[in-house]
Amino acid sequence: xxxxxxxxxxxxxxxxxxxxxxxxxxxxxxxxxxxxxxxxxxxxxxxxxxxxxxxxxxxxxxxxxxxxxxxxxxxxxxxxxxxxxxxxxxxxxxxxxxxxxxxxxxxxxxxxxxxxxxxxxxxxxxxxxxxxxxxxxxxxxxxxxxxxxxxxxxxxxxxxxxxxxxxxxxxxxxxxxxxxxxxxxxxxxxxxxxxxxxxxxxxxxxxxxxxxxxxxxxxxxxxxxxxxxxxxxxxxxxxxxxxxxxxxxxxxxxxxxxxxxxxxxxxxxxxxxxxxxxxxxxxxxxxxxxxxxxxxxxxxxxxxxxxxxxxxxxxxxxxxxxxxxxxxxxxxxxxxxxxxxxxxxxxxxxxxxxxxxxxxxxx
Amino acid sequence: xxxxxxxxxxxxxxxxxxxxxxxxxxxxxxxxxxxxxxxxxxxxxxxxxxxxxxxxxxxxxxxxxxxxxxxxxxxxxxxxxxxxxxxxxxxxxxxxxxxxxxxxxxxxxxxxxxxxxxxxxxxxxxxxxxxxxxxxxxxxxxxxxxxxxxxxxxxxxxxxxxxxxxxxxxxxxxxxxxxxxxxxxxxxxxxxxxxxxxxxxxxxxxxxxxxxxxxxxxxxxxxxxxxxxxxxxxxxxxxxxxxxxxxxxxxxxxxxxxxxxxxxxxxxxxxxxxxxxxxxxxxxxxxxxxxxxxxxxxxxxxxxxxxxxxxxxxxxxxxxxxxxxxxxxxxxxxxxxxxxxxxxxxxxxxxxxxxxxxxxxxxxxxxxxx
Numbered sequence: 001x002x003x004x005x006x007x008x009x010x011x012x013x014x015x016x017x018x019x020x021x022x023x024x025x026x027x028x029x030x031x032x033x034x035x036x037x038x039x040x041x042x043x044x045x046x047x048x049x050x051x052x053x054x055x056x057x058x059x060x061x062x063x064x065x066x067x068x069x070x071x072x073x074x075x076x077x078x079x080x081x082x083x084x085x086x087x088x089x090x091x092x093x094x095x096x097x098x099x100x101x102x103x104x105x106x107x108x109x110x111x112x113x114x115x116x117x118x119x120x121x122x123x124x125x126x127x128x129x130x131x132x133x134x135x136x137x138x139x140x141x142x143x144x145x146x147x148x149x150x151x152x153x154x155x156x157x158x159x160x161x162x163x164x165x166x167x168x169x170x171x172x173x174x175x176x177x178x179x180x181x182x183x184x185x186x187x188x189x190x191x192x193x194x195x196x197x198x199x200x201x202x203x204x205x206x207x208x209x210x211x212x213x214x215x216x217x218x219x220x221x222x223x224x225x226x227x228x229x230x231x232x233x234x235x236x237x238x239x240x241x242x243x244x245x246x247x248x249x250x251x252x253x254x255x256x257x258x259x260x261x262x263x264x265x266x267x268x269x270x271x272x273x274x275x276x277x278x279x280x281x282x283x284x285x286x287x288x289x290x291x292x293x294x295x296x297x298x299x300x301x302x303x304x305x306x307x308x309x310x311x312x313x314x315x316x317x318x319x320x321x322x323x324x325x326x327x328x329x330x331x332x333x334x335x336x337x338x339x340x341x342x343x344x345x346x347x348x349x350x351x352x353x354x355x356x357x358x359x360x361x362x363x
Numbered sequence: 364x365x366x367x368x369x370x371x372x373x374x375x376x377x378x379x380x381x382x383x384x385x386x387x388x389x390x391x392x393x394x395x396x397x398x399x400x401x402x403x404x405x406x407x408x409x410x411x412x413x414x415x416x417x418x419x420x421x422x423x424x425x426x427x428x429x430x431x432x433x434x435x436x437x438x439x440x441x442x443x444x445x446x447x448x449x450x451x452x453x454x455x456x457x458x459x460x461x462x463x464x465x466x467x468x469x470x471x472x473x474x475x476x477x478x479x480x481x482x483x484x485x486x487x488x489x490x491x492x493x494x495x496x497x498x499x500x501x502x503x504x505x506x507x508x509x510x511x512x513x514x515x516x517x518x519x520x521x522x523x524x525x526x527x528x529x530x531x532x533x534x535x536x537x538x539x540x541x542x543x544x545x546x547x548x549x550x551x552x553x554x555x556x557x558x559x560x561x562x563x564x565x566x567x568x569x570x571x572x573x574x575x576x577x578x579x580x581x582x583x584x585x586x587x588x589x590x591x592x593x594x595x596x597x598x599x600x601x602x603x604x605x606x607x608x609x610x611x612x613x614x615x616x617x618x619x620x621x622x623x624x625x626x627x628x629x630x631x632x633x634x635x636x637x638x639x640x641x642x643x644x645x646x647x648x649x650x651x652x653x654x655x656x657x658x659x660x661x662x663x664x665x666x667x668x669x670x671x672x673x674x675x676x677x678x679x680x681x682x683x684x685x686x687x688x689x690x691x692x693x694x695x696x697x698x699x700x701x702x703x704x705x706x707x708x709x710x711x712x713x714x715x716x717x718x719x720x721x722x723x724x725x726x727x728x729x730x731x732x733x
Contacts, residue, residue, distance in 0.1 A: 064603065064605050254566060
């Protein structure tokens, strides 16, 4: 009696604007939203499916590490693989050059290493009282394993994206370095989003906006804090009525604390990346897997559209690892076992242990 | 460590990356940043002359000292300055930064001096022109061949007197992104500026070297005598190096000043860095060793044998039922026998609780089926 749609309430939404199966880049998310993938499978799982359409995602950079670029690269590549229009703005003189560093989806033989994980889980023995009433536990994240039609691809950071994806007319780049104020980027965003405005019909495609290092010091408007804030308000209001997602990264250390807080409040989904010290013995003792970690990702806020219920995550800090130097993986932090802890709660088991048939079961 | 930053500057940039950038930061408590700057400059110059570095020349943008000072400095350090035209150029922003001498020369009160190793910059407020002058000087060093040069900026603090932070950030970013610049370093007196300025410059650099006084605030109070000795030329040298993979290498050293220059030694007492704020409450490790995995596989879980056919025994938190049944029969046979004897005083004890039916509503563990 396996169910395909896990229901959380007795009401079911009339999903007339549900994305058809022809658009693999879109999926139904919780609470009647449509989500797009972030390009990182682990991040999609953490956020409950992906980034909801019409939301603004902000990533707080760390001045000492370039991890926000990893997130941006995966996000942009995922959009290009799904043929979604993309607008990229950056404070460098030649933003087009960055497109050459976008990763390509991993080929299927590399996927096998990730396949092993769900199989192991099926072999997990669960002693559950009501197991006899339910069938096999359903797994929502499979689909067809075809690379181009997969909702979220595993990106190989060492393989550059094929030219065919970059040459479409729907890829637009803006340099925000030389403009004296935010008008250029505001106009470009407006024209981009006007093409994607939401109407009652079904959603065929979604657009992605990626703005990198929004208040970088070399931009002439970087002192104009109120102007930057009003640009973000403008972007947020336009995005809410369009089938698009915007991901914006900014370095909070370069803003005054009050403005940094104001910008953070504007975000629907707020993430931050942090650098970790190199060859730190204390940290190596405290965390397992320290050798493979390159940084930390914190989830501060998750977008909740159409609902009042906040998403409470099991963990908000994840370690960023590069598997085989190629695949971006996010993992929960595991603390290394500490000596001499938690011995007392197990000491009153003497009355229970006599009846167990095998030795090691202690309550 | 000072050696590693000099080595990083020497190695320069990789293809497609920005140039290596170093910020040397000092404070009033430890005002020896200029000595560190000179040390780095002379090290880099010796690398250039030995041909070991990626850059073939260095352009010094001098704000706080005259060009002749640098020439003398390098001579004192034993670096061959006679061939200096081939590997060093100095942009002189010290002699006449805002062009006043020009005006005085026009009035006839000063005579013009010409300088051969340095080019005079008459307007430090025009940063675009300064950038192009630096690039021109660098190109003059390299010549027609494709190569790299390094840039050393005497003091960004002085630049900030004349120009805005944004334009300086623009200049530094352009220099860093320029194909022919292999490394760039600058000095900053952090207490002269707002925190934001320091944050911006640290953001733009790949290495930050800061000079701190020897006693940390954690040590609390010190006697007057010790404080006086701190004014002597010693301090702590703290380097944060951003690696390509996104990790930050943090290094500590002690430095002391001598007549000939500055020397670095490793720190005598290790300051353990505890990153307590960085690591949140984490979950425990759930990995198992091989032996633990085997043991776990052997355990029969509670509801697994439900369909096997043995009668299901519900555990009620006391001795197991079979045992207690056996015991009860044993006891009862014993009592029967002893009742038969009945000559000795016996205490016949029947546990009251054995008569009770196990009530599964009281204790959820009662449902456990072991």
